[in-house]
Amino acid sequence: MPRPRSLSTEKLAGAALAVIDRDGLAGLSMRAVAKELGMSTMALYRYVRDREELEGLVVDLVYAEVDPAPPPDGPWDERIMIMALRMRDAFGAHAAIVPLTLTHRHASTGSLYWGEAVAGILAEAGVTGPRAAIALRALIAYIIGAIQLEHLGPLAGEGTAAIAALPAGEFPHMVETARHARRIGPDEEFRGGLAAVLRGLGAAPGSP
Amino acid sequence: MPRPRSLSTEKLAGAALAVIDRDGLAGLSMRAVAKELGMSTMALYRYVRDREELEGLVVDLVYAEVDPAPPPDGPWDERIMIMALRMRDAFGAHAAIVPLTLTHRHASTGSLYWGEAVAGILAEAGVTGPRAAIALRALIAYIIGAIQLEHLGPLAGEGTAAIAALPAGEFPHMVETARHARRIGPDEEFRGGLAAVLRGLGAAPGSP
């Protein structure tokens, strides 16, 4: 066949990710990616149907950085904690793509491998059937929600400071909570919340 | 002073929300909102600095639909469940705006009242100090994550069907889990996951 492809999927997605890491998600455009690769804008459309598909490739690339091998031993909740932290690390390293993960979460094989590992750990812990489905979704919901909150405004950031400065008469509990929240690091926050979710999953009727 | 404003903030945000509900988030543009109001495009800029501020008004409007009064009695976890369901109902009724809530969550006073109510219930349940901060953030993380997952692809939808059709040799647990997941409705999913989170928060050392 004539004219072999000069670009691999990884190179294309990598260029897009480089643009995002440098100029933020708002800086991502077909033109910017083409310039990053030294090609014309329209050349990209030989590799990708539209911008949306390119975004999907970027999400895939980041998912591929997540080690999908389940930790060999340890308590089930600690093993899931490790899996969750891996995902958080991968997306935390490219925080600007977080909004993309929502629209493109489905298609990535990396997310499937991750889910398979977590579902396997849940099964070993005795969580199976419909309860496993709800548990897996709950875990994903917490993780993506927590990553977004963390990226949007860390607990020890200005949002918390603004809440702490609210009138204490109208928002007594929020002000008091924000006062303590300023001393909580992102790691402690993520692990603390996830630990609660895992406790709750384990405390369901008929589990370990 | 001359020439009184012909538009209220609510009317403006309401028009934008109407556009979103009709044409989706992609259909939201300054031109579309102006047409909805029968004004010129640039007239909108007398009321908002830019599109981003308009989006913030829309989020505020939806938050305002959430009843912030804490349920007067009942177990603490059921009361928080009610608060969470109110938020889910409001945003579920305008599912397309969910992505906007991420970028604009901070500024809304509605979210502050909601948080104050939930923090109050937590305090009554004996969850205070740093633990309350982590608990509140974990609840918000779960809720926004779950709303997004539900809107993106319901558990009983085609995404689950696709997973159920994967090779069982490579994804045994995912296939098995997806098989059960097809029979789980969105309500059961949301309540089941939230119940787990609440169990976990209550099971923390030194709580009720």
Place this chain on the structure above:
DNA sequence: TCCTTAGGTGTACAGCATACGCCTATGATG
């Protein structure tokens, strides 16, 4: 009645995704 001021508008511009048609490099074939 007039003036001041803010609301409303039309035009213009840069940047966006992308449809279309063209040119060309290249592996396979004669």
Place this chain on the structure above:
DNA sequence: CATCATAGGCGTATGCTGTACACCTAAGGA
């Protein structure tokens, strides 16, 4: 070695987008 079919790559054009700017005008106070 010459030729050709084919897919990669590119330039142009179109219809969107947000919004800066200059302008007109409606209306309350003097």
